[in-house]
Amino acid sequence: AQRVTQPEKLLSVFKGAPVELKCNYSYSGSPELFWYVQYSRQRLQLLLRHISRESIKGFTADLNKGETSFHLKKPFAQEEDSAMYYCALGRPGTASKLTFGTGTRLQVTL
Amino acid sequence: ETGVTQSPTHLIKTRGQQVTLRCSSQSGHNTVSWYQQALGQGPQFIFQYYREEENGRGNFPPRFSGLQFPNYSSELNVNALELDDSALYLCASSSAGAEAFFGQGTRLTVV
Numbered sequence: 001a002q003r004v005t006q007p008e009k010l011l012s013v014f015k016g017a018p019v020e021l022k023c024n025y026s027y028s029g030s031p032e033l034f035w036y037v038q039y040s041r042q043r044l045q046l047l048l049r050h051i052s053r054e055s056i057k058g059f060t061a062d063l064n065k066g067e068t069s070f071h072l073k074k075p076f077a078q079e080e081d082s083a084m085y086y087c088a089l090g091r092p093g094t095a096s097k098l099t100f101g102t103g104t105r106l107q108v109t110l
Numbered sequence: 111e112t113g114v115t116q117s118p119t120h121l122i123k124t125r126g127q128q129v130t131l132r133c134s135s136q137s138g139h140n141t142v143s144w145y146q147q148a149l150g151q152g153p154q155f156i157f158q159y160y161r162e163e164e165n166g167r168g169n170f171p172p173r174f175s176g177l178q179f180p181n182y183s184s185e186l187n188v189n190a191l192e193l194d195d196s197a198l199y200l201c202a203s204s205s206a207g208a209e210a211f212f213g214q215g216t217r218l219t220v221v
Binding site: 004006043044045046049086088093094095096097098099100101102103 | 114141143145150151152153154155158166200202204207208209210211212213214215
């Protein structure tokens with residue numbers, strides 16, 4: 001069975017500090033991994049897709065197949081990064097039928 | 111280009127009733143997926159419709175059913191509502207393995 005685990009419900013960091021949001025997954029094969037973000041009063045939106053290998057808003061995420069992890073990182077947190085972050089897993093070649101983690105709320109304080 | 115829209119935004123139903131939620135997909139998208147998000151949880155996949163046919167289903171009972179129309183809009187129907195069905199229901203549209211775009215959700219409360 002496929003599963004996504006986000007061990008932290010809340011991560012509080014100071015502005016300018018590094019951020020790492022943890023995500024571990026369980027899947028037989030090579031899944032597609034995503035990070036979704038939900039800012040206050042906004043809809044869920046895609047932040048990163050592992051196959052694109054892009055850096056969006058300063059965030060990066062590397063797929064580690066050995067550790068089955070897809071942690072989200074940013075070197076310097078900004079206030080506007082405060083949001084709910086969800087890690088999600090999909091079957092190869094699909095960005096839908098996703099399995100989501102329970103989410104981590106990132107709180108960036110001054 | 112319009113985004114994914116869902117209606118209604120909120121509704122309250124009584125246990126045992128039936129409910130229909132609606133979703134208009136983003137222009138050019140032929141695939142609609144529905145998710146249930148309980149309080150404090152991540153979205154959970156209910157099912158997906160592709161070109162008017164069900165194309166995958168999560169671990170939800172048959173009283174959760176759906177439709178997709180020729181214009182790719184979709185409905186989620188839930189029969190015999192239970193208190194645990196209270197949740198935010200999200201619709202997402204996509205096309206050909208590309209990014210899924212989510213609607214703002216419908217908050218269903220069952221009393």
